[in-house]
Amino acid sequence: MDYLYEKVLRPIFFTQDPEVAHSMALKAMQVVGAVAPLRRVMEMLNFVKTPRKIKVFGVDFPNRVGLAAGFDKDALAFRSAAAFGFGHIEIGTISKMKQPGNPRPRYFRYPEVEGVVNCCGFPNDGAEEIAKRLSKLLGEKSENRLFPVGINIGKSKITPLEEAAADYLFSFNALADYADFFVINVSSPNTPELRRLQGRDHLPNLLRAVVRANEDRSKKLGVGRVPIVLKIAPDLSFAEIDSILSIAYEVGIDGVCATNTTIKRDSEFSYMEKAGGLSGAPLFDRSLEVVKYISKATSGKLPIIGVGGITSVERAGDMMNAGASLVQIYTGMIYRGPFFARDIAKGLMWRDSNWV
Numbered sequence: 001m002d003y004l005y006e007k008v009l010r011p012i013f014f015t016q017d018p019e020v021a022h023s024m025a026l027k028a029m030q031v032v033g034a035v036a037p038l039r040r041v042m043e044m045l046n047f048v049k050t051p052r053k054i055k056v057f058g059v060d061f062p063n064r065v066g067l068a069a070g071f072d073k074d075a076l077a078f079r080s081a082a083a084f085g086f087g088h089i090e091i092g093t094i095s096k097m098k099q100p101g102n103p104r105p106r107y108f109r110y111p112e113v114e115g116v117v118n119c120c121g122f123p124n125d126g127a128e129e130i131a132k133r134l135s136k137l138l139g140e141k142s143e144n145r146l147f148p149v150g151i152n153i154g155k156s157k158i159t160p161l162e163e164a165a166a167d168y169l170f171s172f173n174a175l176a177d178y179a180d181f182f183v184i185n186v187s188s189p190n191t192p193e194l195r196r197l198q199g200r201d202h203l204p205n206l207l208r209a210v211v212r213a214n215e216d217r218s219k220k221l222g223v224g225r226v227p228i229v230l231k232i233a234p235d236l237s238f239a240e241i242d243s244i245l246s247i248a249y250e251v252g253i254d255g256v257c258a259t260n261t262t263i264k265r266d267s268e269f270s271y272m273e274k275a276g277g278l279s280g281a282p283l284f285d286r287s288l289e290v291v292k293y294i295s296k297a298t299s300g301k302l303p304i305i306g307v308g309g310i311t312s313v314e315r316a317g318d319m320m321n322a323g324a325s326l327v328q329i330y331t332g333m334i335y336r337g338p339f340f341a342r343d344i345a346k347g348l349m350w351r352d353s354n355w356v
Contacts, residue, residue, distance in 0.1 A: 002336065002337050002339070002340075002343070005336070005337030005338070006335075006336070006337065009337070010335070010337070013025075014109065014111065017105070017107075018105075018107035018108065018109050018116070019104060019105070019106065019107045022071075022107065025338070026071065026072065026076060026077050027077075028338075029072075029077035029080045029084070030076050030077040030080070032077075032080035032083050032084075033077055033078070033079030033080035033083075034079070038083075039079065039080055039083050042080075042083035042084070043082045043083050043146065046082075046083060046084055046085045046339060046342045047062070047082045047083070047085065047146065047342075048062070048063045048065075048085055048087070048342055048345035048346055048349060049062040049063060050062065050063050050064075050345075050349045050352060051349075052352060054087075054326075056255070056303050056325045056326055057181065057227040057229070057254040057255045057303045058224070058227055058254070059148050059180050059181055059227060060148070061087050061088055061147070061148060061326065062082075062087045062146060062147055063085075063086075063087035063345040063348070063349060064087060064316075064320070064325070064326050064327055064345065064348045064352075065085065065086060065087050065088075065316070065326075065327055065328070065329065065341045065344045065345045065348065066086055066087060066088040066089060066090060066150070066305070066326060066327070066328040066329075066341075067081055067086050067088075067089040067090065067328065067329065067330065067333075067341065068090055068307050068328035068329060068330040069090040069091070069092045069093055069150075069152035069183065069185070069231075069330075070092075070093070070118070070120070070330055071330055071333075072089065072091050073091070073092060073093065073094070073122075073123060073124045074091075074124055074125045074130060074133070075091045075130050075133050075134050075137065076133075078091055078137075078149060079137060081147055082146040082147050084338055084339060084341055084342065085339055085340075085341040085342025085343070085344075085345050086147060086341045086345075087147050087326075087341075087345060088147050088148045088149070088150060088180075088326070089147065089149060089150065090150040090151070090152050090183055090328065091130075091149060091150065091151050091152065092124065092151055092152030092153060092154070092183070092185070093122045093124065093152045093153065093154040093185050093188065094122075094124050094126070094127055094130055094151065094152065094153050094154070094171055094175065095122050095124060095126065095127065095153070095154050095155060095156040095157075095167070095171065096126065096127050096156045096159070096167045096168075096170040096171050097126055097156035097157075097158060097159070098124065098125050098126030098129060099121075099122060099123060099124065099126070099156060099157055099158075100123055101120045101121040101122060101123025101124075102119050102120060102121035102123075102190060106118060106119045106120050106121070106276070107120075108272070108273045108276070109334075110269075110272060110280075111335070113269070113280070113281055113282055114280050114281040114282075114311055114331070114332075114335045115269070115272070115278055115279065115280035115281055115282045115283075115331070116278070116279050116280050116331045116334065117261075117272055117273040117276045117277065117278050117279075118190070118261065118276050118277060118279070119189075119190050119273070119275045119276025119277070120190055120276075121157065121190040121191055122154050122156075122157070122188065122190070122191055127153070127170060127171040127174040127175055128174055130175065131174045131175050131177075131178065134175070134178040135177075135178070138178055148180035148181065149178065149179065149180050150179065150180060150181045150182065150183055150229070151175050151178065151179040151181075151182055151183070152182075152183040152185050152231070153168055153171040153172060153175070153182060153183070153184060153185065154168075154185040154186075154188060154191065154194065155167050155168065155186075155191060155194055155197070157191050157192070161193055161196060161197065161202060164197055164202065164206055165205055165206045165209040165210075166209075168184065168206060168209070168210055169209055169210065169213055172210055172213055172214070173213060173217075176214070176217055176226055179226050180226070180227075181226060181227040181228070181229055181254070181255075182210075182226055182227070182228050182229065183229045183230075183231050183257055184206070184207065184210060184228060184229070184230050184231065185231045185260070186198050186203065186206070186230070186231070186232075187231050187232050187233035187259070187260035188260055188261070188277065189233070189260075189261060189262075189263045189276065189277045190276055190277060195233055198232060198233065198236065198240070198244060199240075199243075200243055200247065203244065203247050204247050204250065204251060207228075207230070207247065207248070207251040207253060208251050210228060211228060211251050211252055211253070214226055214228060227254040227255065228253055228254050228255075229253070229254060229255040229256065229257050229303075229305065230244070230248060230253050230255075230256050230257065231256075231257040231258075231259075231260055232244060232256060232257070232258055232259060232260065232290075233259060233260050233262070234258070234259035234260065234261075234262045234264075234283060234286045234287055234290055234308060235262055235263055235264055236290075238293060241290065241293060241294065241297070242297065244256075245294065245297055245298060245302070248302070254303065255302060255303035255304065255305065255325075256294055256302060256303075256304050256305070257304075257305040257307060257328075258287060258290045258291050258294060258304055258305070258306060258307070258308075259283070259286070259287045259290050259291075259307065259308045260277065260308075261276070261277025261278055261279045261283065261308075262277060262278050262279075262282075262283055262286060263276075263277060263278075264278075264286075265278070266282075269282055279308065279309070279330065279331040280309055280311070280331035280332070280334075280335070281309050281311050281331075282309065283308040283309040284308060284309025284310065284311070284315060285309070286308070287306065287307065287308025287309055287319075288306075288308075288309075288318060288319060288322050291304055291306045291319060291322045291323055291324050292322040292323060294323065295322060295323020295324075296323070300323055303325045303326075304323055304324045304325055304326075305324065305325070305326045305327070305328055306319035306320070306322065306323075306324030306326070306327045306328070307327065307328035307329070307330075309331070309332075310327055310328075310329050310332050310344070311331075311332045311335060311336065312332075312336075313343060313344050313347030313348070316329075316344045316347065316348055317347065317348065317351055320348065320351065327344070327348075329341060329344065
């Protein structure tokens with residue numbers, strides 16, 4: 001199937017506008033998720049469940065591979081994740097306000113280096129509408145689902161930085177009933193000034209507000225806290241990462257997702273679209289470096305989701321060796337095919353079972 005995809009199907013998909021191709025793939029996954037008999041057959045063929053329990057920030061994962069945020073922005077196709085081999089999915093990014101995102105074109109492929117630049121700007125239906133959708137689609141209790149669902153939330157474009165905390169709180173409160181974990185996105189390069197939220201002027205207040213709301217909800221409803229993960233940029237200096245880690249410990253963040261896309265263009269990539277974030281193979285070395293640094297700085301005690309440029313089982317293994325507890329893919333699936341997650345999950349399961 002991988003050969004068929006790379007040699008036959010991918011060239012056909014790549015004749016399409018990248019966003020059109022994305023919509024086609026999303027629709028295909030949506031159909032699989034909606035047709036229960038088809039979904040179950042595909043789960044039997046492709047779902048990978050490790051014999052050894054994987055628990056990360058208090059959540060049980062069937063395998064270590066997830067679908068990163070950005071693919072299923074509006075919670076349309078997430079039910080089919082296990083049918084393609086994923087052990088979790090991250091929905092979003094979702095903002096308080098419904099917004100169209102940035103003008104098109106906003107996806108750019110670079111097959112020669114297996115990279116993608118996107119400058120989407122969080123197009124999504126808004127937290128309230130997506131919460132309604134999730135309430136209909138998540139009929140079963142979370143403990144009966146095959147895989148955890150993460151929800152990635154970000155700031156609405158029109159919201160000033162000074163009001164960002166309230167914006168994130170709105171989305172958290174609207175979506176908390178449907179999340180097995182949350183990812184706080186302060187690192188996308190495609191919403192003006194969003195990355196400033198990673199600094200000490202804004203980040204402590206933002207995270208404290210979400211953590212406090214999480215604790216209040218837990219006490220009020222008599223349920224467990226929803227783990228909170230912070231997604232950071234690859235373009236931070238190590239000093240800036242140290243500051244973020246210090247804040248994470250201060251407020252009680254449960255994990256870090258490293259990394260988002262990069263705005264840097266080394267000389268060999270200077271021909272690429274300048275606006276937007278670069279993902280895929282060119283990002284891998286820096287993402288790996290950041291994961292390794294965080295793991296060392298925290299003595300391996302802070303769970304890390306490693307994401308960025310994973311295009312092979314070997315690279316996924318490298319990310320795990322660097323200190324990641326879980327990995328995520330998105331661009332890699334564009335270049336390797338719809339069952340790439342299954343292949344990685346099998347490879348990492350073998351690695352776990354042979355770990356010395």
